[in-house]
Amino acid sequence: MKVRILYFARLRETFGLNAEHLQLPDGVNTVGALIDHLRQRGGVWAEELGPGRAFRVAVNQDMAAADAALSTNDEVAIFPPVTGG
């Protein structure tokens, strides 16, 4: 399946990427599995998305937990904890 991934704030800068379209391998069908998949890129990806690091994930503009299912054409966003107000 294919998803669109958006990155914001510090993660956008660290990854040097605003957004990407990604074809996910079979079996990568939850938020948690997607994060594992991205972590395998190594470097800053492994570091920023590693255990103990604070980040949030939204699917189709709603906050999502690691066990949330992904569907094709989903919009997934990965970002640091929010700091507005």
Added chain:
Amino acid sequence: MKVQVQIEPFDLNAEVAALQTAGVGAVASFVGVVRDDGEGLAALTLEHYPGMTERALERILVRARERWGFIDATIIHRVGELAPGEPIVLVAVAAAHRGEAFAACEFIMDYLKTEAPFWKKEFGEAGARWVDARVSDQAAAARWGGP
């Protein structure tokens, strides 16, 4: 109920006046300001997630109205570059009585701080840095006992 994300400043008096409809006996408003931390903050920029931001703020208003039963409410949050002393966010709640207006205003701000996708980056003498989320903000939202 109104939600706006904008670069321009807002007019507090106009926003409060717009909420004064039939049955309103109290309007509580909160204005958040870019704090001059005394450590050479020159400016900050606010980034957000267009689309999700509005959805998140609207959801907070719906939840607040279910809980406090107020008549109307407005949230305006600014984005882009802001200098110390500039207003950054407005929450105004119109209700029959002050109790629910005060409480809802605080409830809305507490959840805005922890759920709305905004991020601050500070520019100062020491360079640029992304502001870290505060544990105390999580605690402030958690005290309402919500999800």
